[in-house]
Amino acid sequence: DIVMTQSPDSLAVSLGERATINCKSSQSVLYSPKNKNYLAWYQQKPGQPPKLIISWASTRESGVPDRFSGSGSGTDFTLTISSLRAEDVAVYYCQQHYTTSWTFGQGTKVEIK
Amino acid sequence: QVQLQESGPGLLRPSETLSLTCTVSGGSVSDYHWGWVRQPAGKGLEWIGRIYANGNTNYTPHPSLKGRVSVSVDTSRNQFSLNLKSLTAADTAMYYCARVSASDTLDHWGPGTLVTVSS
Numbered sequence: 300d301i302v303m304t305q306s307p308d309s310l311a312v313s314l315g316e317r318a319t320i321n322c323k324s325s326q327s328v329l330y331s332p333k334n335k336n337y338l339a340w341y342q343q344k345p346g347q348p349p350k351l352i353i354s355w356a357s358t359r360e361s362g363v364p365d366r367f368s369g370s371g372s373g374t375d376f377t378l379t380i381s382s383l384r385a386e387d388v389a390v391y392y393c394q395q396h397y398t399t400s401w402t403f404g405q406g407t408k409v410e411i412k
Numbered sequence: 413q414v415q416l417q418e419s420g421p422g423l424l425r426p427s428e429t430l431s432l433t434c435t436v437s438g439g440s441v442s443d444y445h446w447g448w449v450r451q452p453a454g455k456g457l458e459w460i461g462r463i464y465a466n467g468n469t470n471y472t473p474h475p476s477l478k479g480r481v482s483v484s485v486d487t488s489r490n491q492f493s494l495n496l497k498s499l500t501a502a503d504t505a506m507y508y509c510a511r512v513s514a515s516d517t518l519d520h521w522g523p524g525t526l527v528t529v530s531s
Binding site (some may be wrong): 329 | 449456457458461465467470472473474508511513517518519521522523524
């Protein structure tokens, strides 16, 4: 199994400030022939199912605000919320789909400071 | 817009078998791959398995679930199902069904159904 490790486990950010979440995989999830990182980010608000917000490490899903961005390649990835809004309070998960056995990170809880 | 809805028993006893169904509306179950994910209360997401459009399946090798899971599709009812046998209290969780997108991610999710295993 590829182990996905997120950091930090939680963070508190002031409204309008930047939030940065890191995700590290135990092996590369970059598929070189396609030059694609098989890494997705999900947002889960309390009492709701997860919502896909970024695929291929950096492609925002339709309707996702552009304050959300994903970056990284290989084994190290970052989700950035450029200017935190109250509605961004949630737990964020990274997930690899490089192997047929998918795995999620443990989640990072984002709160308002 | 595709919508998914999980259904099944909310309470089961240890050693019983869980059977959950996910009903798909707004699209055909034959046109996509589908998956199951679970989440114990207050904890993270755990991928269970998926079924491809051709009927092939792929399950987690995690020891907590290995060998106990099966996923199937009923095209006549536009549904897919999860069976989990030999339940223990550790299987208590919210269970989600989801669609696998063209980018091989989970792009549409059901609201989830809570399963409790208790004697």
